[in-house]
Amino acid sequence: MKIAVVCGSFRQGSYNMMFSTNLVERYSMRYDMNILPISTLPHFSQDIEDNPPDEVAIFKSQIAQSDAVLWVTPEYNGSIPGVLKNAIDWLSRVDLVMHDKPSIIMGCSTGFLGSVKAQLHLREILFTNGLKSPVLGGNEVLIGSIHKKFDDEGNFTDNDTLSFIDTVMDHFDDWVKKHKNCKDID
Ligand code: FNR
Numbered sequence: 060m061k062i063a064v065v066c067g068s069f070r071q072g073s074y075n076m077m078f079s080t081n082l083v084e085r086y087s088m089r090y091d092m093n094i095l096p097i098s099t100l101p102h103f104s105q106d107i108e109d110n111p112p113d114e115v116a117i118f119k120s121q122i123a124q125s126d127a128v129l130w131v132t133p134e135y136n137g138s139i140p141g142v143l144k145n146a147i148d149w150l151s152r153v154d155l156v157m158h159d160k161p162s163i164i165m166g167c168s169t170g171f172l173g174s175v176k177a178q179l180h181l182r183e184i185l186f187t188n189g190l191k192s193p194v195l196g197g198n199e200v201l202i203g204s205i206h207k208k209f210d211d212e213g214n215f216t217d218n219d220t221l222s223f224i225d226t227v228m229d230h231f232d233d234w235v236k237k238h239k240n241c242k243d244i245d
Contacts, residue, residue, distance in 0.1 A: 127161040
């Protein structure tokens, strides 16, 4: 299964990016997982949506070619970061690459609530008409106090959470396969 990972932070030292990298390494034997760059995407504008810059065209085609998308989001002021919304707005137009594409949401914050508000907003956004992406229910991966959960080499050290994520990924795997089978019947 090919899983595109979209992370809502690309700052140097981003905990969400470090967490995303840990996930890619942990599941590399099981999935073809790649973190797609969103830092080079221009601001969305309808003026250029029909003939977008290469960065956008490549991003959209990588999403189109994936079986599912894993979103890893920080929380900014109770929602998702603008850079992530910008990437999503690109995906919501013209060729509608997210339609029927299964999604799973995870996120990390330095606060206690682990990006819960951002994740709720992201879920709503993914359900809108331009996206129409089914999102795995339950299985919430909300990681608070994220700044305390890496060693000096950037390894995620919360083993209880990693075991939980293993179970979540099993559920996601089953759910994506069921979704694909349903589509094949059509
Ligand atoms: C934050 N942070 C934050 N945390 C949170 O739990 N709820 C929030 O609403 C916000 N709001 C917020 C706004 C802005 C502009 C910044 C820069 C930060 C803190 C946030 O969780 C923390 O900075 C994370 O480390 C951001 O993720 P990355 O960049 O480390 O992946």
